[in-house]
Amino acid sequence: MKVVIAPDSFKESLPADEVARAIQAGFLSIFPKAEYHLLPIADGGEGTVKALVSAHKGRIKSISVTGPLGIPVEAKIAFSIDGKTAFIEMAEACGLHLVPIDSRNPLHTTSFGVGELMLHAIDQGAKELIIGVGGSSTNDGGVGMASALGYQFFDEQGNPVKGTGKDLFRIASLSDMNRDRRLDTVRITVAADVDNPLTGNNGATYIYGPQKGLPMDLLNEMDQAMSGFFKIAGDYMETDVSSLPGSGAGGGMGAGLLLFTGAQLRKGIDLVLEHLKVKEICQDADIVIVGEGKIDSQTIFGKAPAGVAKCAPRKAKVIAICGSVGEGSEALYDHGFDAIFPTIPAMLPIENILSGAFANIERTSRNVAALLRNERDGSNG
Incomplete structure (x- = not known):
């Protein structure tokens, strides 16, 4: 199974490469033998x-x-x-x-x-x-x-x-x-x-x-x-x-x-995807994971998760992992996304949320991987 992990940064919390590592850590506990490609992404902003x-x-x-x-x-x-x-x-x-x-x-x-x-x-x-x-x-x-x-x-x-x-x-x-x-x-x-x-x-x-x-x-x-x-x-x-x-x-x-x-x-x-050859790397992926600090109606307007989703092959599952979900996020389901998962675990002070980002992303990613494993096992049975 080939998993491409291509998130943007979680602003003021974690840079994109750390987000990618947190997602991989969560997935490794469920899919230790998968083939992973980490591609930290940026869309013109931070990173x-x-x-x-x-x-x-x-x-x-x-x-x-x-x-x-x-x-x-x-x-x-x-x-x-x-x-x-x-x-x-x-x-x-x-x-x-x-x-x-x-x-x-x-x-x-x-x-x-x-x-x-x-x-x-x-x-x-x-x-x-x-x-x-x-x-x-x-x-x-x-x-x-x-x-x-x-x-x-x-x-x-x-x-x-x-x-x-x-x-x-x-x-x-x-x-x-x-x-x-x-x-x-x-x-x-x-x-x-x-x-x-x-x-x-x-x-x-x-x-x-x-x-x-x-x-x-x-x-x-x-x-x-x-x-x-x-x-x-x-x-x-x-x-x-x-x-x-x-x-x-x-x-x-x-x-x-x-x-x-x-x-x-x-x-x-588009510039970053071209330079990093993301479409070529994604062409035979089974799972493509994207992410950023907040997913909302603006995400489809040139933001990294939407750009990466366009690179995913039709057969791949496209999963978004984000800090929070905002108004209008449902529009992404018409743009190649299969599911969106926020990572904030509870109503906490902002400093607690920012400092706990890696652990929150890793935990959420493990839960997503477990869900995908159950789905795969069910389809095989």
Whole structure:
């Protein structure tokens, strides 16, 4: 029996490789002789650098960049063996995990560090940048990133604006006079973890603003500010990217990279699946196990579990193991999923749930394996 274990990370709890090991540990107790393939997955968010660099046997280094609250953080960046391709993860510079829970508010966070990572890659001679734009604490439309690259933004009085979420309310004009011209010689691909548009009820602010700490009573104002900024910037750059699928990824970073760097946008999960050759590995699998922290209606929109499920052969059982199940998860049964199992055992403080993730995943996986064994034994009898 061939079992492919291809989960995404459980955000703020376990990285994807640890999730995969926990699932395997649970299954081994029931199916000790199965053939296991562990493929930690990312979809453009947390873990994308690790997933891509593992496929290319590259190298990872850490550098100091501006964090989401303006305080320096250590961020990882990876390079292919020949140094020509750099793998950058937005979450390394401005991820939600870098902001204390009681300080989370995308009005006050910036993506400036992402631009610094890009410049470092170019300084090192990279000719291609692959940038994952999920898992951010920001909703600045990429203004912080663009500022690091040399773009200048001004308010109505002509005062410079650096680029946090609240600065979108103030920007009245911009200049590309000091833009780093080396951007014209670099190929940039955006790996988006969602395909949401920039604005509107399904856009960056309304869908992801609340989980980043944006007060509910500011959703409409923030969405209007994002729309107004990209109207100003779009007119200046003579292009409109706001309606493109994925432009809302990373708090509008998808749109920012498209507009300010001429990047091409791809679904992050498609990029990772291609580099890791997941479809080829899954082609003769009997069981394909996927997972992420929360399974809900958004999972089918470019998230890792849905992407992996598409790689599974028709005969395989596709099982999702997640931290929790949210509204609309039943839609996944129409997209190749056979069952969804949450791992949270009881109503507990969040710190207890996060610290017990490995054990919870292992226990749930063992229960799933036991159920599958009983089903197999029954069909053989």
